[in-house]
Amino acid sequence: MKRRRPAPNGTVFLVPLRDSGYAIGVLARATGEGHAFGYFFGPRVSKASDVDMAKLLPKNALLVGKFGDLEILRKNWPIAGALKDWAPADWPMLPMARIDEVAGRAWLATYDDSFDCIEETEIDVDTASRHPYDRMMGAGAVEIRLTSLIRSSEES
Incomplete structure (x- = not known):
């Protein structure tokens, strides 16, 4: 709705x-x-x-x-x-990071203006900490x- x-x-x-x-x-x-x-x-x-x-x-x-x-x-x-x-x-709608602390992995997601994820890339945890949280x-x-x-x- x-x-x-x-x-x-x-x-x-x-x-x-x-x-x-x-x-x-x-x-x-x-x-x-x-x-x-x-x-x-x-x-x-x-x-x-x-x-x-x-x-x-x-x-x-x-x-x-x-x-x-x-x-x-x-x-x-x-x-x-x-x-x-x-x-x-x-x-801009900035790329945002998710971190799985247990696995020690992180991802950077890019969204379009409709909030649909258009790209997701695995990144290192240190880099993820420099982005807004997803x-x-x-x-x-x-x-x-x-x-x-x-x-x-x-x-x-």
Whole structure:
């Protein structure tokens, strides 16, 4: 069953942090079926008007990956605006790694914009650690991970 997209690609939204304030997300892809791919940023902000859109560049992301879009649809992750001149090529769906730690093996998967795996290659575990993890993060996982990443950046 197809449902509507949570927002257009290039939309900037706020992710509530578990201690206070918000992290910033950029919706790079959404299927309309609950799957999304995004780039997530600090620093911590308290409201949408605190977001500096000019600093939202893929290379500055604290976290990149697939996530469920339900909290955007429910408006629990509020929309802060949209990136001007957003282009999909500038915000690619990056290859993502899976690691089987028991076997000591890893794979790098490439997905198309529909979230279909179009290529998978075995790579070494060390190389895999330099790529986003290939998993679908729930809203809680995104919030907890961003809270930890932003807190760590504030402490250093």
